Amino acid sequence: MTGVPASAAGGPSGAQGARGTAAAADGVASEVSGSASAPGAAVPGRSASGGESATDATVEGRPARGGKITAAAVNQASVWNVANLLTMLRLVLVPGFVALMLADGGYDPAWRSLAWAAFAIAMITDLFDGHLARTYNLVTDFGKIADPIADKAIMGAALICLSSLGDLPWWVTIVILGRELGITLMRFLVIRYGVIPASRGGKLKTLTQGVAVGMYVLALTGWLASLRFWVMAAAVVLTVATGLDYVRQAIVLRRQGIAERAAALEETEA
Numbered sequence: 168m169t170g171v172p173a174s175a176a177g178g179p180s181g182a183q184g185a186r187g188t189a190a191a192a193d194g195v196a197s198e199v200s201g202s203a204s205a206p207g208a209a210v211p212g213r214s215a216s217g218g219e220s221a222t223d224a225t226v227e228g229r230p231a232r233g234g235k236i237t238a239a240a241v242n243q244a245s246v247w248n249v250a251n252l253l254t255m256l257r258l259v260l261v262p263g264f265v266a267l268m269l270a271d272g273g274y275d276p277a278w279r280s281l282a283w284a285a286f287a288i289a290m291i292t293d294l295f296d297g298h299l300a301r302t303y304n305l306v307t308d309f310g311k312i313a314d315p316i317a318d319k320a321i322m323g324a325a326l327i328c329l330s331s332l333g334d335l336p337w338w339v340t341i342v343i344l345g346r347e348l349g350i351t352l353m354r355f356l357v358i359r360y361g362v363i364p365a366s367r368g369g370k371l372k373t374l375t376q377g378v379a380v381g382m383y384v385l386a387l388t389g390w391l392a393s394l395r396f397w398v399m400a401a402a403v404v405l406t407v408a409t410g411l412d413y414v415r416q417a418i419v420l421r422r423q424g425i426a427e428r429a430a431a432l433e434e435t436e437a
Contacts, residue, residue, distance in 0.1 A: 246309050250300035253292040254310060257317035260289045261324050268328045268384070276386040283384045289321040290377045319347055325380045334383055335399070342403060343376065346410040357417045360424025368412060372405040 267282035300306045323344055329335035379402040382395035
């Protein structure tokens with residue numbers, strides 16, 4: 168017997184202990200060298216150019232500096248997704264709708280039926296693109312900007328065409344478009360304090376507007392022509408009522424935001 172422990176004599180447990188000791192030493196050396204290395208030097212988990220590697224998302228249980236950037240790149244939906252394609256389709260339908268609406272003087276029932284079909288497709292895609300974007304995480308910056316533009320464009324084109332043809336009073340067009348543009352601008356002004364969510368009344372307003380305008384696009388006669396008048400009247404009432412409600416919400420949201428900022432400033436000064 169030499170008195171040397173089995174771990175030092177090269178036994179299995181000794182080899183494992185040696186490897187563990189070496190690994191611990193290497194870990195300490197790597198940590199020291201990583202903190203002392205010059206900028207741009209290649210270290211474990213980082214590329215030679217200094218960027219985090221895709222496989223090294225966390226360090227010691229904490230997110231690596233490039234972890235958030237990597238996650239954002241992975242989670243960012245492509246612009247060419249189905250929701251955005253539906254929005255693009257609505258934008259393309261706007262000039263097509265106007266051309267069909269005004270074809271042959273704007274009073275031909277056949278052309279008006281085709282214009283109604285284009286308007287109906289635009290309204291249907293409006294129902295689906297937002298739902299698809301939220302359900303399947305397809306929300307993009309392009310969609311946030313293009314979707315409301317497409318909504319206002321097709322509705323505005325229809326109202327202006329109807330009023331220019333004498334089928335709809337201009338004051339109705341002015342009230343509806345003024346409300347839509349005003350509420351959109353107001354939302355941008357108060358976005359620093361928070362987001363005003365779409366209400367059930369707002370959704371009902373959009374549906375009623377679509378049905379009413381669609382009925383006016385068609386060359387209806389008889390009792391259907393009388394019915395569309397009352398549907399449009401309901402749409403105008405909902406347009407004004409929901410617009411006033413959004414103004415109230417914006418005022419409340421702004422007051423709360425100002426109060427919260429004042430409270431936070433007082434705590435900071437204290």
